[in-house]
Amino acid sequence: MTIRLAILPLLLALNFSMCKRNPSPTASSEPATSSPTPAEATAGGSPGPGVAGAASAPKITKPVVDQTAQTLIFCYHRLVDKIRYPGTEITPAAFEAEMKQLKDAGITVISMQDLLAWKRGEKNIPPRSAVVTFDDGWKSQYEVAWPMMKKFGYPFTMFIYTEGVRGGSLGGGEAITWEQLADMRDNGVDIQAHTATHQDLREGHNIMLAAPGGKRTKTKLTGPQYEEWLQKEVVGCKQLLEQRLGIKVNCFAVPFGSYNEHVKEIARNAGYEAMFTVYGQPITFTSPNDSLGRYAIEANKPKVFVDAVKMIGTSSAGATAVAEVGATNLSTQPADGDTVRTALPLIKANLSGVGAIEPGSVQMRVSGLGVVPVSYDPKTGTVSYQVTQKLRENSCTVIVSAKSEGKKVEAHWTFGIDATAAGAPVAAPAKPAPTPKK
Numbered sequence: 465m466t467i468r469l470a471i472l473p474l475l476l477a478l479n480f481s482m483c484k485r486n487p488s489p490t491a492s493s494e495p496a497t498s499s500p501t502p503a504e505a506t507a508g509g510s511p512g513p514g515v516a517g518a519a520s521a522p523k524i525t526k527p528v529v530d531q532t533a534q535t536l537i538f539c540y541h542r543l544v545d546k547i548r549y550p551g552t553e554i555t556p557a558a559f560e561a562e563m564k565q566l567k568d569a570g571i572t573v574i575s576m577q578d579l580l581a582w583k584r585g586e587k588n589i590p591p592r593s594a595v596v597t598f599d600d601g602w603k604s605q606y607e608v609a610w611p612m613m614k615k616f617g618y619p620f621t622m623f624i625y626t627e628g629v630r631g632g633s634l635g636g637g638e639a640i641t642w643e644q645l646a647d648m649r650d651n652g653v654d655i656q657a658h659t660a661t662h663q664d665l666r667e668g669h670n671i672m673l674a675a676p677g678g679k680r681t682k683t684k685l686t687g688p689q690y691e692e693w694l695q696k697e698v699v700g701c702k703q704l705l706e707q708r709l710g711i712k713v714n715c716f717a718v719p720f721g722s723y724n725e726h727v728k729e730i731a732r733n734a735g736y737e738a739m740f741t742v743y744g745q746p747i748t749f750t751s752p753n754d755s756l757g758r759y760a761i762e763a764n765k766p767k768v769f770v771d772a773v774k775m776i777g778t779s780s781a782g783a784t785a786v787a788e789v790g791a792t793n794l795s796t797q798p799a800d801g802d803t804v805r806t807a808l809p810l811i812k813a814n815l816s817g818v819g820a821i822e823p824g825s826v827q828m829r830v831s832g833l834g835v836v837p838v839s840y841d842p843k844t845g846t847v848s849y850q851v852t853q854k855l856r857e858n859s860c861t862v863i864v865s866a867k868s869e870g871k872k873v874e875a876h877w878t879f880g881i882d883a884t885a886a887g888a889p890v891a892a893p894a895k896p897a898p899t900p901k902k
């Protein structure tokens with residue numbers, strides 16, 4: 465794959481070196497943007513009143529996400545009627561058939577941003593879903609793929625290497641234009657980064673450099689020169705896309721899937737939330753965001769697609785299967801989103817609706833306390849715990865889990881604590897306890 469894909473930029477360069485070039489988009493003169501790290505960017509939204517008071521009850525809005533959901537990410541390149549490079553091309557008919565297969569298999573196509581929101585625990589996604597991505601910025605993606613995606617109502621992501629856009633040093637007649645990208649942006653298409661010149665990013669590899677005037681040389685860069693080049697590829701690409709299109713770029717597809725820890729670090733520091741390779745695998749809740757595998761779909765390997773569709777839902781990778789139960793079904797006390805006026809609440813849930821509970825499998829976790837010794841009454845299905853050490857935060861998350869018919873079931877809920885009303889001060893300003901992730 466690496467070798468086959470490696471010829472792509474070269475082909476572009478060879479095929480279209482005769483094309484008329486527009487002046488390159490001006491390099492940014494602004495200082496490096498201090499993009500927030502993913503953690504900072506997503507830390508908001510947690511409940512938490514400022515100064516404690518009766519009227520400042522926290523609003524608990526964090527949803528319970530299905531951590532057993534799985535997603536396939538597909539990567540396509542060029543759509544052409546006559547396949548000449550089967551490694552990166554597919555016919556429009558084959559592409560359309562695959563999009564239909566997803567629908568037929570009950571796999572929902574979701575946006576990349578929804579996938580990432582789910583991984584942050586902010587949004588639910590269907591149990592079986594797919595994300596469709598297109599690499600390298602070919603005009604057939606605009607002219608052929610996009611109308612089809614519209615017909616299906618599918619969102620998708622474009623991974624663009626900036627010098628490959630028409631007018632760039634590697635952007636020929638088959639390349640997408642900035643105007644086409646702006647049109648896609650205006651219609652909700654997600655546009656993300658795929659470096660500046662589409663090369664192996666690891667130090668020690670031959671690097672193609674385009675000198676002013678278009679002359680290309682191959683050279684091995686090391687030390688500070690390599691670092692400077694790497695910054696342009698990883699950070700410069702993001703800045704250019706963001707400035708040229710007025711968007712936020714948080715995803716980075718690594719050319720050929722070739723990178724190492726240093727490249728990852730540079731990308732993380734640049735504010736990328738997720739990095740993508742071409743080693744396809746079902747994405748689970750616990751898949752590391754710095755190496756999310758995509759299935760590269762090629763004309764001569766239709767089985768890759770078929771196998772990926774078969775994989776989803778049957779893969780045991782990642783989180784163990786847990787059935788989430790809505791807290792409202794358990795008549796929890798305190799209820800999800802309620803605020804209590806004591807730092808020593810009685811916590812209760814009723815598991816009778818869940819099914820037959822295996823004795824001894826009932827467990828309760830309380831944020832700030834960990835696993836607590838619960839009482840469980842098998843007759844009524846009630847699990848309860850009287851808190852004996854004051855809860856110190858102004859919100860508290862409870863996780864109750866049990867085994868039922870061989871399956872783990874779990875419920876999460878969060879309530880607020882306003883103990884000041886009862887005269888028992890809590891730590892203030894308290895840090896709200898986020899719903900813990902497994």
Ligand SMILES: [Zn+2]
Nearest residue numbers: 599600719720
């Ligand atoms: Zn590529």
